Amino acid sequence: MYIRSNNKPDIIIIGAGIIGLSIAYNLLEIDPKLSITLLEKEKLLGIGSTGKCTGSISYQLSSPLQRRLSLLSRDFFRNFDAVFDTPSWYWEKGHLLLADNEGLLKDLQSISVQADADNIPMNLMNQEELQREFPYLHRDRFLGGAFCSWDAYADPYAVLAALYSVVRRKGVGVYFEHEVRKIIIDGDTIKGVETRQGVFQSPLVVNAAGPHAAQLAEMSGLTLKIQPYRRQVYVCTNPKDVPKASPTIMDLSSGFYLHQETSGKTVLLGGTDKYTWPGLQETVDKSVAEDFFMTTMEIIPSTLDIKWLRTYTGLCELTPDFHPIVGEASGLKGMFFANGFSGHGFMHAPAIGRILADLILKGSTDQIDASLLHPDRFLKENP
Numbered sequence: 014m015y016i017r018s019n020n021k022p023d024i025i026i027i028g029a030g031i032i033g034l035s036i037a038y039n040l041l042e043i044d045p046k047l048s049i050t051l052l053e054k055e056k057l058l059g060i061g062s063t064g065k066c067t068g069s070i071s072y073q074l075s076s077p078l079q080r081r082l083s084l085l086s087r088d089f090f091r092n093f094d095a096v097f098d099t100p101s102w103y104w105e106k107g108h109l110l111l112a113d114n115e116g117l118l119k120d121l122q123s124i125s126v127q128a129d130a131d132n133i134p135m136n137l138m139n140q141e142e143l144q145r146e147f148p149y150l151h152r153d154r155f156l157g158g159a160f161c162s163w164d165a166y167a168d169p170y171a172v173l174a175a176l177y178s179v180v181r182r183k184g185v186g187v188y189f190e191h192e193v194r195k196i197i198i199d200g201d202t203i204k205g206v207e208t209r210q211g212v213f214q215s216p217l218v219v220n221a222a223g224p225h226a227a228q229l230a231e232m233s234g235l236t237l238k239i240q241p242y243r244r245q246v247y248v249c250t251n252p253k254d255v256p257k258a259s260p261t262i263m264d265l266s267s268g269f270y271l272h273q274e275t276s277g278k279t280v281l282l283g284g285t286d287k288y289t290w291p292g293l294q295e296t297v298d299k300s301v302a303e304d305f306f307m308t309t310m311e312i313i314p315s316t317l318d319i320k321w322l323r324t325y326t327g328l329c330e331l332t333p334d335f336h337p338i339v340g341e342a343s344g345l346k347g348m349f350f351a352n353g354f355s356g357h358g359f360m361h362a363p364a365i366g367r368i369l370a371d372l373i374l375k376g377s378t379d380q381i382d383a384s385l386l387h388p389d390r391f392l393k394e395n396p
């Protein structure tokens with residue numbers, strides 16, 4: 014393997030998804046002189062999970078840690094157009110969470126108390142209010158719900174492309190079709206990575222490989238508690254009685270969601286496959302479509318008449334506690350992780366980029382208690 018003379022950057026980031034690019038962006042915000050190389054196995058931007066992402070940004074989250082990551086990311090999305098001089102199509106159109114049993118209703122009440130303490134505007138709704146404001150929902154199915162006007166949408170590809178263009182302009186070398194096949198280690202220290210095109214040397218390597226994170230970690234003999242799961246998305250025409258600018262709707266019981274696209278003409282439906290088996294398989298499974306649409310009609314009856322236009326799948330990488338794994342590997346100096354976003358990687362990418370940049374360059378961060386994100390937390394539970 015040969016080493017090209019320019020292939021000795023300060024930092025190598027593996028994966029040019031939203032996380033890898035946010036880390037590069039934040040590293041340069043702290044130290045503009047850094048030399049950074051981004052290695053991406055695909056030919057184009059956005060082939061990984063980020064390109065499949067719905068673009069939801071949520072604050073009505075049961076985990077205080079997840080809510081903190083949303084709050085830390087809020088200004089990035091709100092100021093995006095002015096900072097990057099390009100639209101992200103950010104839109105605070107709200108999310109409506111629906112509860113069809115007393116247990117879920119109590120969960121919503123408890124989240125709303127915590128959200129209130131975080132100054133997040135989360136409003137509980139009773140059955141009557143739901144029926145009045147959202148007459149297209151199945152009439153008696155839901156006991157109540159919650160609505161947050163901060164919950165928003167931004168276009169994942171627009172954000173990805175803007176970050177890409179800024180980091181390229183600031184000198185980051187982005188190499189497409191460069192799959193990392195080996196991590197080079199000397200004792201307990203990272204030395205670089207190997208691709209088919211040659212070796213890239215660096216004392217600092219970041220694993221931002223999305224659903225492939227655990228595979229990549231294995232190359233350096235490390236186990237990451239992350240498993241990828243397939244998510245199937247149905248693109249359909251908008252149900253006739255769902256008005257334009259409708260909030261994103263989520264049924265907590267089944268996992269079902271309806272996300273109306275900005276045009277108001279089409280919707281993305283999905284979410285009922287939250288209990289599938291792990292794996293990197295991304296083929297569409299049409300055999301589950303009938304059950305899916307049955308569930309859909311039990312939530313929004315007018316979906317009986319919608320047109321199913323197409324289906325695609327993407328991979329979500331889950332950790333056992335649904336919190337991300339961010340930090341330096343114990344026992345392997347210079348190897349950093351930013352993985353396991355459990356379906357929240359887009360909305361939390363701004364915060365994660367900043368946190369990891371702090372950890373790499375300063376050894377600590379004032380954004381969050383970083384020990385909550387460290388990979389070793391699972392060792393403590395199962396020594």
Ligand SMILES: Cc1cc2nc3c(=O)[nH]c(=O)nc-3n(C[C@H](O)[C@H](O)[C@H](O)COP(=O)(O)OP(=O)(O)OC[C@H]3O[C@@H](n4cnc5c(N)ncnc54)[C@H](O)[C@@H]3O)c2cc1C
Nearest residue numbers: 028030031032054061062063067069193223327358359360
């Ligand atoms: C259907 C769907 C809907 C979603 N909706 C939302 C949502 O509404 N809101 C939200 O916040 N999140 C959502 N998510 C989750 C979100 O998309 C992810 O958490 C986020 O995109 C993860 O970003 P990433 O950069 O870690 O991964 P990716 O975007 O997958 O990027 C990782 C990159 O690493 C590259 N790579 C992998 N291995 C190697 C290697 N060996 N060498 C070089 N390159 C490599 C890959 O090709 C890929 O480009 C959704 C996910 C799916 C599947």
